[in-house]
Amino acid sequence: MSQPPRRLNDLLADYFEDLNLAGITEFPPIPGSVQNGAGRQQSGENPLPSAPNAGIPSPAPASSASPSMKKFPDDQLEPILARVKPALSLRAKEAILRDMAQVVAGCKLCPDLVANRTQTVFGVGNPNAELVFVGEGPGADEDAQGIPFVGRSGQLLTDIIVKGMKMSRDEVYICNIVRCRPPGNRNPSDQEAACCRPFLEGTLRVISPQYICCLGAVAARNLLGTDLAIGKLRGKVHDYRGAKVVCTYHPAYLLRNPPAKVQTWEDIKMLLRQMGRM
Ligand code: SF4
Numbered sequence: 001m002s003q004p005p006r007r008l009n010d011l012l013a014d015y016f017e018d019l020n021l022a023g024i025t026e027f028p029p030i031p032g033s034v035q036n037g038a039g040r041q042q043s044g045e046n047p048l049p050s051a052p053n054a055g056i057p058s059p060a061p062a063s064s065a066s067p068s069m070k071k072f073p074d075d076q077l078e079p080i081l082a083r084v085k086p087a088l089s090l091r092a093k094e095a096i097l098r099d100m101a102q103v104v105a106g107c108k109l110c111p112d113l114v115a116n117r118t119q120t121v122f123g124v125g126n127p128n129a130e131l132v133f134v135g136e137g138p139g140a141d142e143d144a145q146g147i148p149f150v151g152r153s154g155q156l157l158t159d160i161i162v163k164g165m166k167m168s169r170d171e172v173y174i175c176n177i178v179r180c181r182p183p184g185n186r187n188p189s190d191q192e193a194a195c196c197r198p199f200l201e202g203t204l205r206v207i208s209p210q211y212i213c214c215l216g217a218v219a220a221r222n223l224l225g226t227d228l229a230i231g232k233l234r235g236k237v238h239d240y241r242g243a244k245v246v247c248t249y250h251p252a253y254l255l256r257n258p259p260a261k262v263q264t265w266e267d268i269k270m271l272l273r274q275m276g277r278m
Pocket of ligand 1: 178
C-alpha cells in the first residue's frame with residue numbers, strides 16, 4: 001500500500017532541521033516580515049522545529065539567562081552537588097547521579113516540555129567516563145524509554161562508539177542539553193536550555209570527563225556558550241572547564257545526509273587522537 005503524501009509542514013520541518021543540524025542558522029530577512037531584534041523567529045507557536053536559532057547569540061551559561069527566568073530551587077540541587085569532591089569513588093558518583101536524576105524527575109520549569117513529556121531523560125553510562133557525549137534533547141523513543149539515544153540516531157551513535165571508536169557504550173556517558181523531550185522534535189528554546197543547564201553542569205561536575213563530544217549545533221552552541229555555526233566549531237578542540245571538547249554533526253543529521261558521515265569520521269578521529277587512542 002502506498003504511503004500517504006507528507007504534509008508540507010513536515011517537509012519544511014525536516015528541511016529546517018537539516019539546515020540547523022548542519023550549522024546553517026542564519027538566514028537573510030524576508031522583506032516585510034516582522035522579526036525580533038535579533039532576527040530570530042519566535043518559537044513556541046511555530047510548528048517548524050529548527051530555524052528558531054537563526055541569528056541570535058546562543059544561550060550561554062545559565063547565569064546570563066533572563067532575570068525573569070525560573071530557576072530550579074537551590075535547596076534541592078545544592079545539597080546533592082555539595083557531595084561532589086575530588087577523587088570520588090564510582091559508587092559515590094553513581095549515588096549522586098541517581099539522586100540528581102530523582103530530583104530532575106520532578107522538575108517542572110519548562111511548561112511546554114512538562115506538558116508533553118512521558119518522563120525526564122537524565123543520562124546513561126559510566127559515571128567515571130573519560131568521554132561524555134552531549135546531544136540536544138530526547139526524541140520520541142528516548143521519551144518513551146527514559147534513556148538518551150536509543151532510537152535510530154542512538155543506533156548510529158552506538159555504531160560510532162562501538163565500530164568507529166572501538167569502545168562500548170558502557171565506557172562513555174551520554175546526556176542531552178535538555179532532559180525533557182521538546183514536542184514535535186523542535187529544538188529546545190534558549191530559555192529551556194538555560195533552565196536545564198544546572199543539571200548538565202552538575203552531571204559534568206560529577207563525572208569530570210577529560211573529553212566531551214558535542215553532537216550537533218544545539219549541543220555545541222549551548223555547552224560552549226557561543227553563537228558560531230557548527231561548521232566553524234568543527235575541526236578545533238575547545239575547552240569546557242578543563243575538558244577538551246570536540247564538536248560534530250548530530251546523528252539525526254547524518255541519517256538524513258549520509259555523505260556528512262565522512263566529516264564526522266574526521267571529527268571522531270581528531271577526538272581519538274586527543275584521547276591517545278589513535
Ligand atoms: S528540560 Fe530540564 S529544566 Fe526543563 S522541565 Fe525538563 S528537566 Fe526541568
